[in-house]
Amino acid sequence: MSPSHIHHVESYFKVGVIAGDGIGTEITESAIQVLQKLADVSGSFVWEFTHYDWSSDKYLERGWYMPEDGLEQLKRHDAIYFGAVGSPKVPDHISLWNLILPIRKTLTQYINLRPTRILPGTSSPLKSCQIGDLDWVFVRENSEGEYAGHGGITEVAPGNAIGTELAIFSQAACERVFRFAFDTARSRPRKKLTMVTKSNAQRYGMVLWDKIFWEIAKEYPDVETDKMLVDAMTVRMTLHPKSLDTIVATNLHADILTDLAAALSGSIGIAPSSNLDPTRRNPSMFEPIHGSAPDIAGKGVANPIGALWSAAEMLRWLGAGREADELVKSIETVTEAGVRTRDLGGVATTKEVTDTVCKELENIYKN
Numbered sequence: 001m002s003p004s005h006i007h008h009v010e011s012y013f014k015v016g017v018i019a020g021d022g023i024g025t026e027i028t029e030s031a032i033q034v035l036q037k038l039a040d041v042s043g044s045f046v047w048e049f050t051h052y053d054w055s056s057d058k059y060l061e062r063g064w065y066m067p068e069d070g071l072e073q074l075k076r077h078d079a080i081y082f083g084a085v086g087s088p089k090v091p092d093h094i095s096l097w098n099l100i101l102p103i104r105k106t107l108t109q110y111i112n113l114r115p116t117r118i119l120p121g122t123s124s125p126l127k128s129c130q131i132g133d134l135d136w137v138f139v140r141e142n143s144e145g146e147y148a149g150h151g152g153i154t155e156v157a158p159g160n161a162i163g164t165e166l167a168i169f170s171q172a173a174c175e176r177v178f179r180f181a182f183d184t185a186r187s188r189p190r191k192k193l194t195m196v197t198k199s200n201a202q203r204y205g206m207v208l209w210d211k212i213f214w215e216i217a218k219e220y221p222d223v224e225t226d227k228m229l230v231d232a233m234t235v236r237m238t239l240h241p242k243s244l245d246t247i248v249a250t251n252l253h254a255d256i257l258t259d260l261a262a263a264l265s266g267s268i269g270i271a272p273s274s275n276l277d278p279t280r281r282n283p284s285m286f287e288p289i290h291g292s293a294p295d296i297a298g299k300g301v302a303n304p305i306g307a308l309w310s311a312a313e314m315l316r317w318l319g320a321g322r323e324a325d326e327l328v329k330s331i332e333t334v335t336e337a338g339v340r341t342r343d344l345g346g347v348a349t350t351k352e353v354t355d356t357v358c359k360e361l362e363n364i365y366k367n
Contacts (some may be wrong), residue, residue, distance in 0.1 A: 011045040013318055016077040016283070021056045021095075022292030024083025026300070029308035030354040031081060032042060034327065037313050037358040041365040042323055050077065056087035065099040071106050075282060079314050082287035083307070088294055097149070104142055107282035109275035110173065111180050112140035112254065113313070114289060116261040116271060119305070120336035122344050124264055126241065126339060134241040134265055137188065139181040140254030142275060144168040145205075147251045167252075169205035174212040180278060181248035182220040192224045196233050196249035196257065209250065231322055258289060267343040268305030272310035274317065286314040300349045303341040305331055307355060330360035 019028040039045055052073070054065045065085075067073075074080055080103070085095045085332035097263060103109070117135040118124050124134060148168035155161050171309030178195075185193035195213045199206040210227070217225050228236060230253045236243060249257060268290045277283040296302055308331055316324035333342060339356045340346025348356075 002196055008317050010043070011318070011320065012048065013045055013079065014048045014050070014077045015314070016074050016080045017049050017051045017055055018080065018099075019083040020054070020085040020099075020292060021087050022084055022294045022297035023302035024057075024085065024291075024292050026297070026302050027288060027304045027351055028081065028083035028135050030304035030350060031307040031311040033354055034308050034357055034361070035315075037361050038315075038323055038327060040351070041361055042326075044323055045320060049081075052170050054099060056085065056090045059098070060089060065095070066102070071102065074103065074107065077283045079283050079318060080285040081311065081314060084288070084290065084292040086292040086294070089269075101147065101149075102282075103285060104275050107285070108143070108277045108279065109282070109285055110141070110143040110176060111274075111276040111278055112138075112142040112251075113184075113274040113276060114138040114140060114254070114258045114261070114271065114312075116258070116265045116282070117272060118265050120332045121338060122266040122270075122335055122340065124241075125264055126238065126264060129264070136241075136244055136260075136261060137184055137246050138254050138258050138261065139177065139184055139246065139248045140258065141173060141177040141249070141251050143251070144170060144173050145251035145253075167202070167205050169208050169250075171208070171212060174209055175216060176278075178216040178248060179219075181246060182216060182223055185223045185246035186220060190224075190245040191222055192245040193226075193243055194233075194247045195225065195227050196230050196247060196253050197227060198230050198253070200229060206250075215250075230257070233257060237261065237264060241353045262289060267282055267303060268306070269341065269343045270305040270309065272313050274310070276317065284314075285316055286310040286317075300351060301342060302350050304354050304357075305335070305345050308354075326361065326364050327357075330357050330364065333360050 019025040039047055059065050060286055085099050115137045118131045150166035150168055151164040153161055153163045185191055197210050199208050199210045214281045262268040271289045273287055273289045277284055288310050290306055312324040312327040334356045339348045339353055341348055
């Protein structure tokens, strides 16, 4: 059959969009602009974006973030794109527990995947660290640990309240995150996995965490493994970044360590994340790891790269791996050319970075 008789079949992706608060709205706009551009120039797929205004301002107006059937609405989509949540007007525990944490938990997004590396044209605050020296993937347990929501506040006597937070470690959740982490490590060239723990001080949940890790490790003899206490891990990340590759850690530990990782790679503004349901029974959710940054909101200076890289990870999860690679390549070409926001030492605005990535995508498909 001649090429003229071959009809290209487009993929149709339905995405629920929650822009959220602060710079979340700005970087989400950038992500949608770039995703739409990629759809236009590649002809490989079509987007259907459904926007949900579940912001903190709306919460203050009406008393809720998501409607009662909000999670059911999200289940209709192939994926969820999330900007950022958080407002100085709403305590953080309210915004988190009323929006993003219920989504992660109810839609069984039990893996939080966070790649980190130094992008071309940017630099690490670590003087001796070059591109390629820091290339990590964090696999974060995303369903329990200290974020399980078990505990309470007891008023024993006036002025003598006791707050209890239970860290939950179940065998099932540990097994599934470790298997995912080992599979991730196996898929990377170095086949190396570091497990983070604090079992020297936390002698029940974290001892179980360690025990299950070493049991699962027997199933992966081709993957090199080692163990780090979380406090020592901060030192190793800073002083010996080349010694790490794939890292698995608990919900709390990975939450903290990935912010450090983003800073060491150059800026928290470039770091992406994926909240995955590996069973694919529910849509997965993609978001940059930075917060809503109310101090720079509305100024047009937020770094969109974390949002764009998260969009690339969404494409990869949806099966458009080639287009995801092209988007990441475009981002790297733009940073190498010096079009960077001020957190990366540049002067470009959010819009200038976004528009330049779009032009680069056009160039890829012209050639």
